Amino acid sequence: MRIKSPRDFWAGLMFIGFGLGFLFIAVGPPAFLVELAKQFDYKFEYGYQMGTAVRMGPAYFPTVLGGMLAALGLFVLIESLAIEGEKVARFYFRPLLFIVAANLAFAYLLKPLGVMLSIAVLVFISAYGGHEFKWKEVALLAIAMMIMSVLVFVKGLTLPFPIWPAFME
Amino acid sequence: MDLINNLMLGFTVALSPFNMLMCLVGVFLGTLIGVLPGVGPVATIAMLLPVTFNLSPIAALIMLAGIYYGAQYGGSTTAILVNIPGESSSVVTCLDGYQMARQGRAGPALAVAALASFFAGCVSTLIVAAFAPPLAEVALKFGPSEYFSLMVLGLVSAVVLAHGSILKAIAMVILGLLLGLVGTDVNSGVLRYAFGISELSDGIGFVTVAMGMFGLAEIVMNLEHTGEVREVFTDKKLHLWPSKEDFRRSIAPTLRGTFLGSALGILPGGGALLASFGAYTLEKKVSKYKHEFGKGAVEGVAAPESANNAGAQTSFIPLLTLGIPSNAVMALMIGAMMIQGIAPGPQVMTEKPQLFWGMIASMWVGNLMLIILNLPLIGMWVKLLTVPYRVLYPSILVFMVIGVYSLSNNPFDCFLMALFGVFGYICVKLECEPAPLILGFILGPLMEENLRRAMLLSRGDPLVFFQKPISAGFLIAAMILLVIIALPAIRKKREEAFVEA
Numbered sequence: 001m002r003i004k005s006p007r008d009f010w011a012g013l014m015f016i017g018f019g020l021g022f023l024f025i026a027v028g029p030p031a032f033l034v035e036l037a038k039q040f041d042y043k044f045e046y047g048y049q050m051g052t053a054v055r056m057g058p059a060y061f062p063t064v065l066g067g068m069l070a071a072l073g074l075f076v077l078i079e080s081l082a083i084e085g086e087k088v089a090r091f092y093f094r095p096l097l098f099i100v101a102a103n104l105a106f107a108y109l110l111k112p113l114g115v116m117l118s119i120a121v122l123v124f125i126s127a128y129g130g131h132e133f134k135w136k137e138v139a140l141l142a143i144a145m146m147i148m149s150v151l152v153f154v155k156g157l158t159l160p161f162p163i164w165p166a167f168m169e
Numbered sequence: 170m171d172l173i174n175n176l177m178l179g180f181t182v183a184l185s186p187f188n189m190l191m192c193l194v195g196v197f198l199g200t201l202i203g204v205l206p207g208v209g210p211v212a213t214i215a216m217l218l219p220v221t222f223n224l225s226p227i228a229a230l231i232m233l234a235g236i237y238y239g240a241q242y243g244g245s246t247t248a249i250l251v252n253i254p255g256e257s258s259s260v261v262t263c264l265d266g267y268q269m270a271r272q273g274r275a276g277p278a279l280a281v282a283a284l285a286s287f288f289a290g291c292v293s294t295l296i297v298a299a300f301a302p303p304l305a306e307v308a309l310k311f312g313p314s315e316y317f318s319l320m321v322l323g324l325v326s327a328v329v330l331a332h333g334s335i336l337k338a339i340a341m342v343i344l345g346l347l348l349g350l351v352g353t354d355v356n357s358g359v360l361r362y363a364f365g366i367s368e369l370s371d372g373i374g375f376v377t378v379a380m381g382m383f384g385l386a387e388i389v390m391n392l393e394h395t396g397e398v399r400e401v402f403t404d405k406k407l408h409l410w411p412s413k414e415d416f417r418r419s420i421a422p423t424l425r426g427t428f429l430g431s432a433l434g435i436l437p438g439g440g441a442l443l444a445s446f447g448a449y450t451l452e453k454k455v456s457k458y459k460h461e462f463g464k465g466a467v468e469g470v471a472a473p474e475s476a477n478n479a480g481a482q483t484s485f486i487p488l489l490t491l492g493i494p495s496n497a498v499m500a501l502m503i504g505a506m507m508i509q510g511i512a513p514g515p516q517v518m519t520e521k522p523q524l525f526w527g528m529i530a531s532m533w534v535g536n537l538m539l540i541i542l543n544l545p546l547i548g549m550w551v552k553l554l555t556v557p558y559r560v561l562y563p564s565i566l567v568f569m570v571i572g573v574y575s576l577s578n579n580p581f582d583c584f585l586m587a588l589f590g591v592f593g594y595i596c597v598k599l600e601c602e603p604a605p606l607i608l609g610f611i612l613g614p615l616m617e618e619n620l621r622r623a624m625l626l627s628r629g630d631p632l633v634f635f636q637k638p639i640s641a642g643f644l645i646a647a648m649i650l651l652v653i654i655a656l657p658a659i660r661k662k663r664e665e666a667f668v669e670a
Binding site for chain 1: 220222223302334336337339340343344346347350354356357359361385388389392490558559560562563564566567569570571574575578580582583584586587590591594595597598599600601616617620621625626628629631661
């Protein structure tokens with residue numbers, strides 16, 4: 001068996017994974033697994049009430065949708081084995097990594113370090129993910145963004161962000 | 170006359186100094202960010218949403234609507250000047266607008282785009298004012314089964330508009346619906362798919378998903394390409410005013426574009442994108458100057474520009490009357506309404522006439538401001554285009570993270586945004602469109618709620634959706650749409666249309 005359309009193949013797998021995931025969490029694990037888990041003193045907490053068509057429980061809609069999603073994924077997967085398609089486009093990990101890291105760094109540094117420093121960190125990390133990194137330019141940009149953020153968001157829109165690091169206030 | 174009274178009420182609201190100021194700020198910010206390449210209206214609105222949190226509901230919605238037209242308008246400017254559509258609905262404007270610019274007629278192209286948009290804005294404001302009230306009346310009689318079927322139709326239309334494989338688009342819609350279910354189930358109070366994370370008990374924020382999948386993923390995509398070569402036509406002083414010939418040739422396309430755009434905008438899943446594509450194709454078929462299309466025909470600018478503006482405005486009709494978003498931008502507007510404590514739906518018109526009519530009147534005001542603001546400011550927008558992307562994207566990122574963080578003052582939302590950013594990037598690589606997912610995400614809880622109610626009322630008989638005429642009509646329309654796009658001949662045409670874009 002040869003995969004003729006890798007892009008669709010992976011998309012199909014992804015949909016099957018999500019579909020089955022939503023389905024099984026809604027339905028809950030099969031009985032034997034629950035029994036098995038009991039042996040190890042572990043209690044499965046997943047599984048919602050199914051209800052009936054008249055009075056739908058919290059599991060009803062996601063179960064139906066999860067099943068549909070998995071089925072569609074299977075179709076996409078089968079099609080990818082039958083019909084010639086394209087390769088998965090190349091992933092560029094560098095920008096992805098730096099953009100995500102910049103975002104997370106800001107989010108988790110804001111409370112301890114304040115707006116000023118966390119914005120600077122954000123600008124530097126994200127700028128490093130690009131193709132060109134000019135120290136002077138990035139520094140100027142960071143300063144401009146720091147001033148702008150404090151004026152617009154903290155002073156102007158009164159968002160409850162600390163401006164300076166907690167130990168300095 | 171009711172219509173006139175209502176519009177008068179609307180204008181007293183929209184013309185109050187503070188609301189005018191908010192409209193101006195919205196239009197200005199929208200254009201500013203819309204001009205920046207790689208930031209579409211969805212990301213723009215999502216980014217600026219926190220700016221509106223402290224405003225009154227009406228001022229917030231007026232400003233957001235202004236941002237939307239502004240972003241749209243800014244998108245056309247970049248389409249004409251640098252051949253980069255600032256957003257998807259100005260893709261077709263690139264074809265002829267950029268050619269006009271290359272022939273040294275950038276000024277007239279921009280002016281025609283602005284004037285055609287303004288005309289379309291005036292007409293479609295009237296159309297919204299005329300059609301929304303009777304539709305809201307009808308919608309008040311809708312039961313859960315009608316709502317459910319209408320949402321099905323809306324989601325199917327979103328599938329039709331997506332690029333590439335229909336199967337994958339449907340799968341994305343369903344995945345969106347499922348993601349929308351995360352959080353506390355309103356009926357039973359059970360926490361679903363929260364994995365013990367307390368921040369998820371209210372569900373995943375819509376802005377978070379939109380910013381991740383549109384904003385973050387877009388930035389990463391833009392960073393893939395090294396060394397941008399942009400040809401900006403800034404060297405010569407812009408002669409703005411179009412010739413008499415341009416005017417004469419633009420009138421009919423503008424009219425056709427306006428009406429086609431208005432009609433397509435009302436459709437669920439429609440809006441500016443479908444409108445501009447439709448208008449361009451129509452014009453290419455009926456124009457006397459067919460041979461000039463793609464080589465700088467003024468009709469090729471006037472028609473899609475009038476249509477996308479008309480479509481953008483009439484897409485407010487389903488939002489204002491049914492409370493159902495027809496595209497991702499409208500979904501954000503719903504989100505904004507909910508944050509302001511307004512439950513979107515047909516009752517808004519009767520319960521909050523000031524908000525309803527004020528918003529409609531503000532559409533016209535916003536369009537007027539766009540034209541007053543933009544014709545003289547084109548020079549400034551052009552300068553903005555020369556700012557390199559390496560300076561732009563960290564600034565965009567600053568707005569995005571602050572916006573998302575401020576949603577609930579919690580780093581967890583930023584973490585989720587990062588997650589959806591990565592997921593959005595994977596989706597792009599696998600050619601799975603995010604737009605259908607977003608629409609499904611918004612409609613998920615609504616759909617489940619209406620399905621439950623309909624089934625409860627019918628005592629579990631699923632045929633109820635076909636027994637009620639309006640509901641049956643929606644479902645049949647949805648089925649016809651699905652069959653049509655599945656037909657091989659049309660499938661090919663659809664692919665061609667997207668390739669051409």
